[in-house]
Amino acid sequence: MGYTQENKNQLLPRAFNGVVKKQKLKEEELKSWHYKDIIEDTIPGISLDKAYDKILRGKKGDTVIVAVIDTEVDIYHEDLKKQFWINTKEVPNNGQDDDHNGYIDDIHGWNFLGNQKGENIIYTSYESVRLIKKFKPIFENKTIDTSLVSQQENYKIYQEAKRRLKENIESKQQQLKTIQKYQQDIKDAINGLKHYFATGSITKENLLEFKTEDTIAEKQAKKIIDYINRGITEESLLGFIEQNNGALELSANLDYQERKITGDNPNEIKDIAYGNNNVSGNLDKLYHGTIVTGVIAAKRDNNKGIDGVINEVKIMTLCVSANGDELDKDIALAIRYAVDNGAKIINMSSGKLLSMNRHWVSEAIKYAAKKDVLFITSAGNNALLLDEKENNYYPNDNDSNEKEISNNFMMVGANSYTLDKKLRYYLTNYGKNNVDLFAPGYKVYTTLPNNKYRYSQGTSIATPIVSGVAALLMSHYPDLKASQIKEILMKSGVSYNIDVEMFQKDDSKKMIPFSELSKSGKVVNAYNALVLAEQISKSKK
Known part of the structure; x- marks a missing residue:
């Protein structure tokens, strides 16, 4: 071996x-x-x-x-x-x-x-925001002296920071779309199972014991179990939405102090x-x-x-x-x-x-x-x-x-x-x-x-x-x-x-x-x- x-x-x-x-x-x-x-x-x-x-x-x-x-x-x-x-x-x-x-x-x-x-x-703040705020007054709408090595290096950092910030914003926006899909999946699964379970009884333990010949309901139960195992719940999704919105409004905001x-x-x-x-x-x-x-x-x-x-x-x-x-x-x-x-x-x-x-x-x-x-x-x-x-x-x-x-x-x-x-x-x-x-x-x-x-x-x-x-x-x-x-x-x-x-x-x-x-x-x-x-x-x- x-x-x-x-x-x-x-x-x-x-x-x-x-x-x-x-x-x-x-x-x-x-x-x-x-x-x-x-x-x-x-x-x-x-x-x-x-x-x-x-x-x-x-x-x-x-x-x-x-x-x-x-x-x-x-x-x-x-x-x-x-x-x-x-x-x-x-x-x-x-x-x-x-x-x-x-x-x-x-x-x-x-x-x-x-x-x-x-x-x-x-x-x-995102580090990209900090760097943009540092270098924007130096480089934005100004001629770069390419003969100075330090200017070249700092300008490269400035451009990378702008690229990273754009990627971060796009990523958060995409995550919000994914979260919305998860929310809809959970909502659909709960609606499909509610006539099998009393209100508030759709728990992981009950779902693991759930037996049915209804293949759609069975798939919905497995989906909720998988989400629970991955830490994806209605409560956690609301938290993720708050985090992502906060990131877009504050962490990615050049005016945020x-x-x-x-x-x-x-x-x-x-x-x-x-x-x-x-x-x-x-x-x-x-x-x-x-x-x-x-x-x-x-x-x-x-x-x-x-x-x-x-x-x-x-x-x-x-x-x-x-x-x-x-x-x-x-x-x-x-x-x-x-x-x-x-x-x-x-x-x-x-x-x-x-x-x-x-x-x-x-x-x-x-x-x-x-x-x-x-x-x-x-x-x-x-x-x-x-x-x-x-x-x-x-x-x-x-x-x-x-x-x-x-x-x-x-x-x-x-x-x-x-x-x-x-x-x-x-x-x-x-x-x-x-x-x-x-x-x-x-x-x-x-x-x-x-x-x-x-x-x-x-x-x-x-x-x-x-x-x-x-x-x-x-x-x-x-x-x-x-x-x-x-x-x-x-x-x-x-x-x-x-x-x-x-x-x-x-x-x-x-x-x-x-x-x-x-x-x-x-x-x-x-x-x-x-x-x-x-x-x-x-x-x-």
Whole structure:
């Protein structure tokens, strides 16, 4: 099967060519497929269940602080509330900066999108809008001096920003049309089923038990079940409509003053006197951070909801994301906050195709590397080959797809649970030079605000899986450095000898080896990572 077995707890992966589960996963299998083992369960997960059973049983590791740079998070969620970092140097709610770190009452982290009145930003501008506003006075209706290299480069950025903004607007408009179709589908299905069910009783549980010879009704029931599994409900669609309308009216609006609430100068990195300690507000509109946090840290074995990757973790909540693009200043300051306050891993499940002040973020990443902090970020969900020069994705750790600026940075792509041409999650970005590793990022069951749960997908989900495995290694092998953890994760993953389907620019399809989608060519594997960590840790003694 492509493995070399040297002793009971030592599996060194080469490539998998064996038989996998072909039938559709059952509900309970689906909820935890990402933790399964390719050999024992014939499901291409990360072998976490096997790791806990064969390696970690009866062992307790050190607690690892993981900073989640994202949206606000539900710190009171039933499956998360005991998993958050507490700044013991700060006296809660006394209005003082007790630890003199520049942030008042930062008990669980900091919200870089707020003010001291407790107000927080819901919509941020697109980066394209920021760049257009910067360069429009310079280039609009003016002659360009082509002899100046800086003028040429800035003009190219300006033109790209205008193109990206146009694409964003068209995408949001198309999404609204798709949402309207979903709404009509749900309405038609409910109308077709209403004489089979009492009012309010069309639930997933009832639909799964529904038996009928009416083939149309049967199809309608299956459609609603599929939508529910994908997180598509009447309620969620209304939320998506609100988000898309807000994006068109605010994020894409050149006249929108996004920093009116924070009151800071977004072009001055030393201006840090903004934000607030409200890391758990606006959860009806900003829930991405709760989704991500659940993947890493949902309490295991508590008979509630889901099991995260690791219990021995404390989540530091740093809010820089809303509806729109993150500001480079907020990202850079959040990274530095995480490093200065004890985080050993930083998870950032977001990114953007343009960056106005990338040097601020690059310097912060190098600062994290100097302090031995691992930075793990998502590759993005644009189905782009990031190795192409026009497809930069930020944050990243390279200079024009060539020189890496640090050895503590990982970019993660997403895979599915089908070992066929659809193994690559169809929207994930990829690239042999830019993406380091893949992880499960399709139909992963995780937390939502207000004690709810749902399936989620994308590189935003794959990234915290890798962060969780990294935390496992740091918890049980605290002597290992961040760069060693990265190397272990890259080397110990499982590679699959399979060609995956890729859409080209002309909408044609091309088959390429899954191993060509990332530097490692592999999917993260918790069991193998722990085995390799044990070997390396022992060799140091």
